[in-house]
Amino acid sequence: MSTLHLLETLVAFDTTSRLSNLALIHYVRDYLAGFGIDSALVEDATGKKANLYATIGPKDRPGVMLAGHTDVVPVDGQTWQSPPFALDIREERAYGRGSADMKGFIASVLAAVPALVNQPLHTPVHIALTYDEEIGCIGVRRLLDVLGDISTLPAMCIVGEPTSMRVVAEHKGKAAFRVKVTGLEGHSSNPAKGVNAVTNAARLVAFIDQLARSKAQSGPFDPLYEVPYTTLHVGTISGGTALNIIPADCTFDFEIRYLPADNPADLINDIKAYASALEADMQRTSPDASITFTERSTYPGLCTPPDAQVVRFVQTLLDDQTPPGKIAFGTEGGLYSEACGIPTVVCGPGNIAQAHQPDEWIALSELARCDHMMQQLVNALRSTL
Numbered sequence: 154m155s156t157l158h159l160l161e162t163l164v165a166f167d168t169t170s171r172l173s174n175l176a177l178i179h180y181v182r183d184y185l186a187g188f189g190i191d192s193a194l195v196e197d198a199t200g201k202k203a204n205l206y207a208t209i210g211p212k213d214r215p216g217v218m219l220a221g222h223t224d225v226v227p228v229d230g231q232t233w234q235s236p237p238f239a240l241d242i243r244e245e246r247a248y249g250r251g252s253a254d255m256k257g258f259i260a261s262v263l264a265a266v267p268a269l270v271n272q273p274l275h276t277p278v279h280i281a282l283t284y285d286e287e288i289g290c291i292g293v294r295r296l297l298d299v300l301g302d303i304s305t306l307p308a309m310c311i312v313g314e315p316t317s318m319r320v321v322a323e324h325k326g327k328a329a330f331r332v333k334v335t336g337l338e339g340h341s342s343n344p345a346k347g348v349n350a351v352t353n354a355a356r357l358v359a360f361i362d363q364l365a366r367s368k369a370q371s372g373p374f375d376p377l378y379e380v381p382y383t384t385l386h387v388g389t390i391s392g393g394t395a396l397n398i399i400p401a402d403c404t405f406d407f408e409i410r411y412l413p414a415d416n417p418a419d420l421i422n423d424i425k426a427y428a429s430a431l432e433a434d435m436q437r438t439s440p441d442a443s444i445t446f447t448e449r450s451t452y453p454g455l456c457t458p459p460d461a462q463v464v465r466f467v468q469t470l471l472d473d474q475t476p477p478g479k480i481a482f483g484t485e486g487g488l489y490s491e492a493c494g495i496p497t498v499v500c501g502p503g504n505i506a507q508a509h510q511p512d513e514w515i516a517l518s519e520l521a522r523c524d525h526m527m528q529q530l531v532n533a534l535r536s537t538l
């Protein structure tokens with residue numbers, strides 16, 4: 154089956170992260186079974202979502218893992234020229250939710266399966282498909298547990314997120330938190346009788362902003378990133394019920410996107426230390442006042458050395474010797490690399506600029522370039538890595 158036909162099929166499954174991805178996973182399982190390939194499904198706690206892991210070729214040798222997420226971001230509130238879950242070809246582009254991020258890559262991998270099974274592979278290919286990547290690399294963590302028990306770990310991994318088929322060896326990591334500030338309610342005519350949760354949250358927000366400014370001014374810096382330093386950002390805040398009531402609650406979310414060379418723990422410790430001092434001050438008026446932190450979508454950065462074997466291997470597949478790039482967005486690659494020790498690069502068809510957008514598209518030429526890489530991979534795996 155052609156890559157485009159497979160992409161059309163994959164896009165037709167609405168795998169928005171809040172929904173089940175099982176229909177797509179079962180489709181892929183059955184497709185692979187048609188070539189005599191077994192798949193292991195790793196379900197989530199509800200049984201409504203699953204990761205898929207399959208090996209083509211000898212199972213007792215470490216191979217090349219091709220990794221991608223099956224979920225897509227919502228289309229809610231977006232205006233599309235064509236139905237988002239029906240692939241539409243216009244002007245040498247394939248339009249559809251997930252076409253670039255990242256069902257195009259998965260389609261190309263699946264289209265290469267006949268070529269992979271039609272010859273004796275010396276080095277195997279592993280296919281890893283996950284759920285819930287878009288909401289914080291959730292699903293892959295269950296797969297990592299399973300991979301941890303496999304005696305023969307993949308030798309290397311290509312995460313096919315859209316990089317316009319450039320080899321990427323580094324991306325930032327992310328640590329995100331929800332902060333809940335609890336004060337003491339009272340009549341606004343006597344502010345000293347209560348503990349203002351909004352004001353105290355604002356102090357903490359201002360402190361985070363101060364850290365952000367000092368990072369932008371003092372680094373560390375890596376000029377190969379578009380934003381060459383670690384960033385801190387507060388994205389949402391809500392608190393209070395009425396102007397004439399001292400607010401007892403305020404909640405805000407912040408994130409740190411850090412250079413792999415930077416240590417987010419230092420920043421988090423600084424923020425928590427400042428919060429502790431605030432909390433102690435609040436408790437002088439109300440012993441029940443508190444500031445609590447809940448960790449949210451967090452993933453490590455990717456930091457593969459530019460001369461690593463996986464980098465050179467993929468450069469050879471692409472016949473492109475330009476130095477590996479660094480990207481601003483996160484991927485599951487940091488987890489495969491950090492948690493399992495699998496040397497990882499990111500390289501896939503399409504441009505991240507089209508991801509998550511209305512009228513998401515992938516150029517047909519990008520799919521052709523990925524198909525070419527897959528063909529080169531098939532050739533390379535006839536021998537040992």
Ligand SMILES: [Zn+2]
Binds near residue numbers: 222254255314
């Ligand atoms: Zn993605």
